[in-house]
Amino acid sequence: MDEKDVRLREAAEKLALTLAQGGMQKTTARVMTALLFSQDDTMTAADLCEVLQISSGAVSGAVKQLIPTGMIERVPAPGSRRDHYRFREHAWATLMGSQNVLLATMVDAAAEGIKSAGRDSTVGRRLDEMEDFYAFMQREMATLIGTWRKQYDARHPRA
Amino acid sequence: MDEKDVRLREAAEKLALTLAQGGMQKTTARVMTALLFSQDDTMTAADLCEVLQISSGAVSGAVKQLIPTGMIERVPAPGSRRDHYRFREHAWATLMGSQNVLLATMVDAAAEGIKSAGRDSTVGRRLDEMEDFYAFMQREMATLIGTWRKQYDARHPRA
DNA sequence: TCGAGTGTTCAGAGATCTGTAAACAGTCTG
DNA sequence: CAGACTGTTTACAGATCTCTGAACACTCGA
Structure with a gap:
């Protein structure tokens, strides 16, 4: 024991x-x-x-x-x-969900740079990709976590 | 300038x-x-x-x-x-993809604990949720990143 | 209101980490 | 091959961070 x-x-x-x-x-x-x-x-x-x-x-x-x-x-x-x-309970999902603010920060940082340099330049294209990626992730992560939650709860009915 | x-x-x-x-x-x-x-x-x-x-x-x-x-x-x-x-190029996607090993570590840690305590106990249920969550994330993240890549490449045809 | 039992805060000690400067190694040119 | 030019490594110094221990604050019961 x-x-x-x-x-x-x-x-x-x-x-x-x-x-x-x-x-x-x-x-x-x-x-x-x-x-x-x-x-x-x-x-x-x-x-x-x-x-x-x-x-x-x-x-x-x-x-x-x-x-x-x-x-x-x-x-x-x-x-x-x-x-x-x-x-x-669900601490891990909560934790991952809270990374959302980090993702938003990345989007903002990229946008900030684009504001200064425009999209049509070496750095502009680089930042455009970054912005696109993190914006995408921000959107998708939320739904992904939601999907898991539903799935898990369905499989584990509360007593 | x-x-x-x-x-x-x-x-x-x-x-x-x-x-x-x-x-x-x-x-x-x-x-x-x-x-x-x-x-x-x-x-x-x-x-x-x-x-x-x-x-x-x-x-x-x-x-x-x-x-x-x-x-x-x-x-x-x-x-x-x-x-x-x-x-x-695509550094951010690469970075996020490499978190895969971290996710795997979490799955393993949970599994390790379950091996000792079983699934049917307070700690067992806790670890079961953790294992389920990270296994889910590991699966989905890979496809998510792939989706983004395809989408982005389609929108940005190489010169 | 007092006193025991807990949680929190804070100054200081100790450990850890990180950057620098200099020695070292490697590489290309003449 | 010699010599200059770079990148890498490493001992050491400085800074940072984190824990401890003790004082302090709070709460509850008598």
Whole structure:
């Protein structure tokens, strides 16, 4: 039984490391994956401190980053006075959806350049392609995520 | 005429800053956007040094990161002995396509956890959703990029 | 209102990362 | 082959970032 726990923790740390190399804060990634791979539904800040061997301040900071992104949520704890945290349902879809603003930024950056240089030049054509690509992605990604959601919900009727 | 240059450079730096906050190396981002917003087709390492006010070593390092990702390419320079660099055509599509391996990593991480915990548990259901989502994305992203390419190429017949 | 139990904030230590400058290597020209 | 011209590598310095530990703030129950 503990055996299972160990392997899950290993998997969690491994993924955290990958995410960290991809630009995510290391501690933030560890907190996220700890919640993701936890056998329990929720974890308290104290749990996270103990499991990850980090200070409460670090947990506080990580949580502060994670909640606005929609990856985790604070769960009102009935009996306990401690805050409980939980990995959110559909968190991944939410996360990918939030990349939408990044895509919009790319479109804007391209448009900004085109405004200065026009479309009919070396740089203009380059930026035109960029604008076209990201505008396309922005449109399509939204519908793609919607498609998945519908599909998944249909396959997993709420209890 | 120089006016144009200034505004393009500003746009370049602005985008670089955004990309840097998104996890990309700061200098790497600056080199990339410098090439992206350049009015010329290619730039030499020396050009980049001067424009960005960085050492040749820094340029070398940035280029070393950028080339494998497919964002820029080294162009054989006919007359000059210097290396010329160019922002690659369809670079953005290539970049997004390369996220495929990241998506695969996510699928694997989820599968790894499921192997330890099974699908029928709190963590199992959580990981099942993750696996399903990323597997879906992996499939769809590839086709999406292909669609865009076809569409764009059709609209921009090669000269 | 007081006190215990938690979460948050912040200054400072420690680690990490990144760019520079200089040495080194490679390449083309004369 | 010599010599100049570039690109690459690397030790080191500087800057940045992140965690910790402790003080502080907040909340709830008695």
